[in-house]
Amino acid sequence: DAGVTQSPTHLIKTRGQHVTLRCSPISGHKSVSWYQQVLGQGPQFIFQYYEKEERGRGNFPDRFSARQFPNYSSELNVNALLLGDSALYLCASSLAQNEKLFFGSGTQLSVL
Amino acid sequence: QKEVEQNSGPLSVPEGAIASLNCTYSDRGSQSFFWYRQYSGKSPELIMFIYSNGDKEDGRFTAQLNKASQYVSLLIRDSQPSDSATYLCAVKGNGGFKTIFGAGTRLFVKA
Numbered sequence: 027d028a029g030v031t032q033s034p035t036h037l038i039k040t041r042g043q044h045v046t047l048r049c050s051p052i053s054g055h056k057s058v059s060w061y062q063q064v065l066g067q068g069p070q071f072i073f074q075y076y077e078k079e080e081r082g083r084g085n086f087p088d089r090f091s092a093r094q095f096p097n098y099s100s101e102l103n104v105n106a107l108l109l110g111d112s113a114l115y116l117c118a119s120s121l122a123q124n125e126k127l128f129f130g131s132g133t134q135l136s137v138l
Numbered sequence: 139q140k141e142v143e144q145n146s147g148p149l150s151v152p153e154g155a156i157a158s159l160n161c162t163y164s165d166r167g168s169q170s171f172f173w174y175r176q177y178s179g180k181s182p183e184l185i186m187f188i189y190s191n192g193d194k195e196d197g198r199f200t201a202q203l204n205k206a207s208q209y210v211s212l213l214i215r216d217s218q219p220s221d222s223a224t225y226l227c228a229v230k231g232n233g234g235f236k237t238i239f240g241a242g243t244r245l246f247v248k249a
Contacts, residue, residue, distance in 0.1 A: 131180070
């Protein structure tokens with residue numbers, strides 16, 4: 027069975043640009059969560075989607091948005107990129123809203 | 139006060155020893171507790187979860203939970219060099235939608 031897949035694996039952008047990151051959950055999983063991880067820190071919660079609805083949002087600016095599609099895949103969008111947005115972006119899926127998280131391999135975003 | 143606190147380490151133990159990793163959390167309503175392992179350059183991988191007070195054992199790993207003290211720990215017996223990684227403690231509140239992670243403890247197992 028395929029695990030959580032994320033694309034792209036690496037991305038280089040310049041300040042002010044926008045970026046779209048994609049995630050496909052494990053088959054049968056209906057919940058997708060997005061995390062940002064800066065080197066040396068733990069993952070920081072950005073969003074959770076369950077059954078295509080936003081169920082939670084972390085302490086991130088409105089430049090960050092996300093959505094979940096009918097097939098439960100998800101996109102994370104970041105507008106007006108800042109240098110500080112450089113990080114590893116992790117997608118995690120779970121069977122239900124409060125279940126164990128299974129992470130994809132992440133997207134390493136570098137903003138120059 | 140951080141929601142989930144861990145000693146950043148590094149914690150260094152010799153091969154074959156017991157590694158003890160600790161975590162405290164601030165939300166008394168937390169119901170689910172997880173330990174993830176993250177190798178350098180990789181994504182976190184779930185290794186243990188615990189929901190009730192007491193100990194839970196799985197192979198060389200034992201998770202311990204004390205809700206009264208708001209304390210979670212992970213013991214790794216017979217530590218191997220392949221256990222060298224960052225261990226992330228994660229907590230989810232009752233009915234909560236988000237899992238909160240600590241900053242992680244770096245573990246080095248010396249051969």
